[in-house]
Amino acid sequence: MAAYTKMTEAERKEEYARLLQEYDALKAEGLNLNMARGKPGKAQLDLVSDMFDLMRTPEEYVSDGIDVRNYGEVAGLPAARRLFAEILDCQSQQVLVGGNASLQLMYDTISKGFTHGLLRSPRPWCREKTLKWLCPAPGYDRHFKVTESFGFELITIPMTENGPDMNAVEEAVKDPAVKGIWCVPKYSNPDGYIYSEETIHRMAALKPAAPDFTIMWDNAYCMHEFEGAYVPFPDIIRLCAQAGNPDMVFEFASTSKVTLPGAGISCMASSEANIAYIQKLLGIQIISFDKVNQQRHVLYLKDKAHTLELMHKHAAVLGPKFRAVIDALDREITPLEIAHWTRPKGGYFVSLYAMPGTAKRTHQLCKEVGVTLTGAGATFPYGKDPDDSNLRIAPSLPPVEELEKAIKVLCTCLKMSALEKLGV
Amino acid sequence: MAAYTKMTEAERKEEYARLLQEYDALKAEGLNLNMARGKPGKAQLDLVSDMFDLMRTPEEYVSDGIDVRNYGEVAGLPAARRLFAEILDCQSQQVLVGGNASLQLMYDTISKGFTHGLLRSPRPWCREKTLKWLCPAPGYDRHFKVTESFGFELITIPMTENGPDMNAVEEAVKDPAVKGIWCVPKYSNPDGYIYSEETIHRMAALKPAAPDFTIMWDNAYCMHEFEGAYVPFPDIIRLCAQAGNPDMVFEFASTSKVTLPGAGISCMASSEANIAYIQKLLGIQIISFDKVNQQRHVLYLKDKAHTLELMHKHAAVLGPKFRAVIDALDREITPLEIAHWTRPKGGYFVSLYAMPGTAKRTHQLCKEVGVTLTGAGATFPYGKDPDDSNLRIAPSLPPVEELEKAIKVLCTCLKMSALEKLGV
Numbered sequence: 044m045a046a047y048t049k050m051t052e053a054e055r056k057e058e059y060a061r062l063l064q065e066y067d068a069l070k071a072e073g074l075n076l077n078m079a080r081g082k083p084g085k086a087q088l089d090l091v092s093d094m095f096d097l098m099r100t101p102e103e104y105v106s107d108g109i110d111v112r113n114y115g116e117v118a119g120l121p122a123a124r125r126l127f128a129e130i131l132d133c134q135s136q137q138v139l140v141g142g143n144a145s146l147q148l149m150y151d152t153i154s155k156g157f158t159h160g161l162l163r164s165p166r167p168w169c170r171e172k173t174l175k176w177l178c179p180a181p182g183y184d185r186h187f188k189v190t191e192s193f194g195f196e197l198i199t200i201p202m203t204e205n206g207p208d209m210n211a212v213e214e215a216v217k218d219p220a221v222k223g224i225w226c227v228p229k230y231s232n233p234d235g236y237i238y239s240e241e242t243i244h245r246m247a248a249l250k251p252a253a254p255d256f257t258i259m260w261d262n263a264y265c266m267h268e269f270e271g272a273y274v275p276f277p278d279i280i281r282l283c284a285q286a287g288n289p290d291m292v293f294e295f296a297s298t299s300k301v302t303l304p305g306a307g308i309s310c311m312a313s314s315e316a317n318i319a320y321i322q323k324l325l326g327i328q329i330i331s332f333d334k335v336n337q338q339r340h341v342l343y344l345k346d347k348a349h350t351l352e353l354m355h356k357h358a359a360v361l362g363p364k365f366r367a368v369i370d371a372l373d374r375e376i377t378p379l380e381i382a383h384w385t386r387p388k389g390g391y392f393v394s395l396y397a398m399p400g401t402a403k404r405t406h407q408l409c410k411e412v413g414v415t416l417t418g419a420g421a422t423f424p425y426g427k428d429p430d431d432s433n434l435r436i437a438p439s440l441p442p443v444e445e446l447e448k449a450i451k452v453l454c455t456c457l458k459m460s461a462l463e464k465l466g467v
Numbered sequence: 468m469a470a471y472t473k474m475t476e477a478e479r480k481e482e483y484a485r486l487l488q489e490y491d492a493l494k495a496e497g498l499n500l501n502m503a504r505g506k507p508g509k510a511q512l513d514l515v516s517d518m519f520d521l522m523r524t525p526e527e528y529v530s531d532g533i534d535v536r537n538y539g540e541v542a543g544l545p546a547a548r549r550l551f552a553e554i555l556d557c558q559s560q561q562v563l564v565g566g567n568a569s570l571q572l573m574y575d576t577i578s579k580g581f582t583h584g585l586l587r588s589p590r591p592w593c594r595e596k597t598l599k600w601l602c603p604a605p606g607y608d609r610h611f612k613v614t615e616s617f618g619f620e621l622i623t624i625p626m627t628e629n630g631p632d633m634n635a636v637e638e639a640v641k642d643p644a645v646k647g648i649w650c651v652p653k654y655s656n657p658d659g660y661i662y663s664e665e666t667i668h669r670m671a672a673l674k675p676a677a678p679d680f681t682i683m684w685d686n687a688y689c690m691h692e693f694e695g696a697y698v699p700f701p702d703i704i705r706l707c708a709q710a711g712n713p714d715m716v717f718e719f720a721s722t723s724k725v726t727l728p729g730a731g732i733s734c735m736a737s738s739e740a741n742i743a744y745i746q747k748l749l750g751i752q753i754i755s756f757d758k759v760n761q762q763r764h765v766l767y768l769k770d771k772a773h774t775l776e777l778m779h780k781h782a783a784v785l786g787p788k789f790r791a792v793i794d795a796l797d798r799e800i801t802p803l804e805i806a807h808w809t810r811p812k813g814g815y816f817v818s819l820y821a822m823p824g825t826a827k828r829t830h831q832l833c834k835e836v837g838v839t840l841t842g843a844g845a846t847f848p849y850g851k852d853p854d855d856s857n858l859r860i861a862p863s864l865p866p867v868e869e870l871e872k873a874i875k876v877l878c879t880c881l882k883m884s885a886l887e888k889l890g891v
Contacts, residue, residue: 080538088528088536095522104512112512114504114728142566143757150752158581158593158617169582169593185751192751193582303536306759327609327616328574333567333757335730 046380047461059467062459066412069452074413076449081232081391082440083304086360090353091302094343098335103342111334118322119310123337127310129347130265131296132278138312139322142332145297145309149259150189152293152311155324156222156257157193162290162320164255168193168222177215177224179207181394181422181433183232186225186261195222197424202231206238209245216251223257229276230264233394233422233435235387237274247282249291258283258292265296266347266354268389269361273351280312289314298340300357300391301350308333308340364438367446368393375454381461384436393436394422401460402431408456414449470804471885483891486883490836493876498837500873505656505815506864507728510784514777515726518767522759527766535758542746543734547761551734553771554689555720556702562736563746566756569721569733573683574613576717576735579748580646580681581617586714586744588679592617592646601639601648603631605818605846605857607656610649610685619646621848626655630662633669640675647681653700654688657818657846657859659811661698671706673715682707682716689720690771690778692813693785697775704736713738722764724781724815725774732757732764788862791870792817799878805885808860817860818846825884826855832880838873 047055097103104112107121118124119140128135141148152161160167168174176195178187179202187197198215201208206228215221226246228238238246246258260279268274283292290313298307311321344350369386372395376382385394397405402419409416417435420428436453438446471479521527528536531545542548543564552559565572576585584591592598600619602611603626611621622639625632630652639645650670652662662670670682684703692698707716714737722731735745768774793810796819800806805825809818821829826843833840841859844852860877862870 082538085534088534089525092525095519098519101513101516110509110512112727112729114506114723144753144755147753154578154582158578167593169591185754188751192748299538303759304538305536305755306757324616327612329568329571330609331568331729333730333760335727336757336760 044378046378047465048380052466055462055465055467059459059462062455062462065455066408066459069412069455074448074452076413076441076445076452077415078437078441078446078449079415079417080440081300081437083300084360084440084442086442087357087439088303090356090360091343094302094339097339097342103338106338106341109334111338114330116331116334117326117329118318119332120334120337120341122341123308126341126344126346127296127312130350131262131294131312132276133280133294133312136315137280137318138310139318140332140337141309141311143299143306143309143336145261145263145295145299146185148309148311149186149261149295151325152257152259152321153189153193155321156255159324161255161257162317171220173220175218175221177212177221178424179225180424181233181435182225183227183261184417184421184426186259187424190225191425199424200224202234202236204236206231206236206242209242213245213249216249216253216256219252221251222253222255223259225259225261227261227263228279229262229274230267230387230390232263232390233392233433234385235390235392235394236385240277243277243279244282247279247288247292248286249288256291260292260294262294262296264300264390266351267300267357267391268354269358269365270388274389280314284314290317293317298344301353302340302343306336308337361439363443364446365393367443368436368438368450371447371450371454376457379458379461382457391437391439393438395434395436396432397434397457398461398464399430399432401457401464402428402434404460404463405434405453405456408459409452412452412456414452416453468802470802471889472804476890479886479889479891483883483886486879486886489879490832490883493836493879498872498876500837500865500869500876501839502861502865502870502873503839503841504864505724505861507724508784508864508866511781511863512727514780514784515767518726518763521763521766527762530762530765533758535762538754540755540758541750541753542742543756544758544761544765546765547732550765550768550770551720551736554774555686555718555736556700557704557718557736560739561704561742562734563742564756564761565733565735567723567730567733567760569685569687569719569723570609572733572735573610573685573719575749576681576683576745577613577617579745580679583748585679585681586741595644597644599642599645601636601645602848603649604848605657605859606649607651607685608841608845608850610683611848614649615849623848624648626658626660628660630655630660630666633666637669637673640673640677640680643676645675646677646679647683649683649685651685651687652703653686653698654691654811654814656687656814657816657857658809659814659816659818660809664701667701667703668706671703671712671716672710673712680715684716684718686718686720688724688814690775691724691781691815692778693782693789694812697778698813704738708738714741717741722768725777726764726767730760732761785863787867788870789817791867792860792862792874795871795874795878800881803882803885806881815861815863817862819858819860820856821858821881822885822888823854823856825881825888826852826858828884828887829858829877829880832883833876836876836880838876840877
């Protein structure tokens with residue numbers, strides 16, 4: 044098959060007619076497949092079923108002398124703080140362990156900046172005239188929606204294979220209305236890029252005009268390799284401190300994709316001063332997070348090495364799914380020169396760049412055949428992709444056989460929308 | 468022993484000297500006893516240990532077709548919503564089930580009023596010039612601190628045996644800056660009063676000037692009788708709707724004192740319109756609460772009748788503790804006419820009214836002997852009891868023998884501070 048752009052109109056028409064037949068046949072199958080969200084599949088959930096065999100003896104309800112069942116310890120169990128500190132390569136006193144959702148901790152951080160101000164805020168953000176937030180894009184739609192919800196103007200920062208375009212970031216932070224930036228530094232959502240050493244060091248060394256500029260460092264995929272060995276990653280908290288910005292970063296992580304999506308534990312990590320400040324505000328809001336679940340995780344995951352063993356089992360489930368996606372795209376789409384895509388070794392997404400102006404149409408065509416993708420544009424601020432090109436593929440939920448069917452649909456729809464764009 | 472007020476100065480001096488000896492002897496014991504917080508004791512935690520024997524089979528991970536381990540269902544498992552609806556005598560579609568802390572849901576409601584506005588708010592509360600909140604006092608310090616933290620002016624409403632003074636409430640809500648009221652309607656914190664039918668109906672029929680006036684109905688002790696039979700309680704949501712105020716109330720409850728304080732489940736209940744509105748805002752903040760723990764509670768508690776059976780077991784532990792407190796006060800303090808106290812049949816507190824001007828001194832004397840009480844004044848807005856009289860006694864945590872010792876200390880200190888006040 045030749046590149047579509049090199050085809051004559053007649054050849055394109057012929058190809059489109061063939062695809063339409065294929066499409067109608069797929070439609071007739073009445074599919075209902077979902078590649079929209081980074082939701083682990085059942086095989087992954089079943090991996091950790093033995094977690095609920097723990098907490099059987101009275102001694103297992105006690106951790107560092109604390110009865111985990113009762114009220115108290117708003118910063119989380121010391122043992123859970125140590126576990127996350129080892130995973131993130133920071134200090135346990137820099138860690139606060141929360142409930143089942145790191146998104147909630149992120150939201151709370153922004154919300155408290157808005158209602159009370161953060162540690163270095165001259166005033167609560169709700170008292171500022173203008174609020175802006177940097178959004179490396181493509182990025183995570185839920186991040187963008189949090190800051191949009193609080194009325195921030197979302198500033199798009201281009202993503203590169205090395206992370207956010209740091210020239211653009213360094214320029215943008217000269218504006219004192221810019222209060223922070225969203226980052227998924229390892230296996231970025233959706234591209235699966237790992238921020239380079241240079242990006243990370245420049246990020247830590249930013250000199251923003253706003254004294255309370257905040258890096259929201261969502262290390263959601265900090266040990267989520269599905270191919271190859273664990274990739275060590277710098278401790279951003281130490282780097283910020285070394286660069287004279289000790290309170291500039293809040294890091295987040297969770298076990299949502301280690302144990303269970305709906306019932307894991309989460310953490311925030313930052314300078315001790317930030318943690319003390321947040322803990323004081325959190326103390327108004329909650330007496331303590333679920334320490335029984337924290338203890339269950341401490342007993343189950345044990346330490347970083349043991350957790351990485353579990354991650355190998357997840358990789359064994361996820362790897363083949365990602366390979367199925369990449370293989371199909373390589374085979375079906377590469378010769379046509381109508382799209383390109385990322386080749387991550389970890390995280391939960393493949394980022395697909397369709398021919399500009401065709402992402403929405405591809406999404407719609409897929410939907411009509413019963414294949415749900417993340418909404419086209421969702422990876423950009425306000426849901427608007429200026430190129431109408433990026434599509435986020437989340438291969439984790441469907442079993443491989445369903446996934447192969449879904450990718451077949453996607454390839455057909457990509458081809459059709461490209462041909463429609465070129466003229467048929 | 469005669470009433471202290473009827474003693475001569477010489478008699479008081481003699482009595483004080485005797486008490487000082489008693490006090491010094493107690494001090495020498497090096498006690499470390501805590502009656503500060505409504506924290507269940509170990510015997511209560513052990514009551515529900517078999518809760519963790521559930522969730523053993525794959526079928527137990529599925530509820531109404533939902534895999535409870537994965538993401539989704541921000542309003543909570545339908546079965547958990549049904550359970551709380553039965554307990555609160557409302558409709559399951561009026562219930563949203565959250566995480567381990569109802570305080571978090573309450574804080575979130577106020578916080579969302581502040582940042583985004585509630586359903587009927589003309590604008591977010593942060594855009595209002597003046598914000599006021601009604602605080603029936605004595606009341607729950609954590610409630611007061613939430614609204615204080617958001618900059619509300621706290622307006623004290625006198626508590627009566629029938630609930631908040633409704634004449635005062637009806638007058639106060641004429642001010643459009645008054646945005647809401649805190650209520651603990653059954654076994655109020657700390658007095659243990661049950662709001663009367665009349666109070667509840669007048670509350671539901673309020674005609675506040677603020678269109679977004681909000682009753683925060685913290686039904687924390689909705690089935691927490693430790694003496695006598697379960698006391699049925701009206702459904703405030705229906706009453707508000709009948710009075711033409713369908714969106715005026717948010718009710719809260721939890722299993723913190725049914726199963727485990729740190730690892731229960733919580734709910735908010737309100738009109739369907741309010742729940743839809745809150746759910747939309749919550750969707751920005753969290754993908755779902757911990758549905759594994761929700762499912763564990765559904766399987767363990769089953770229904771209201773079965774839950775009430777468990778509450779009888781709690782009553783068997785708590786009843787003797789409350790009787791120990793009341794008996795000691797009756798025996799030691801009644802003849803002296805220096806204090807009075809409430810006689811609740813449920814909830815977690817005894818409210819003690821010391822001789823005016825002596826609560827802080829009593830608290831301090833207790834502390835010096837190693838007995839911790841809730842801070843004097845904590846039950847009033849800004850921590851300031853105008854009479855310096857109210858002390859909240861929380862008898863749930865210490866075992867009975869420790870509790871008897873703690874109450875002995877309290878009685879001695881009450882007597883000493885009264886004599887000091889009268890002159891010795």
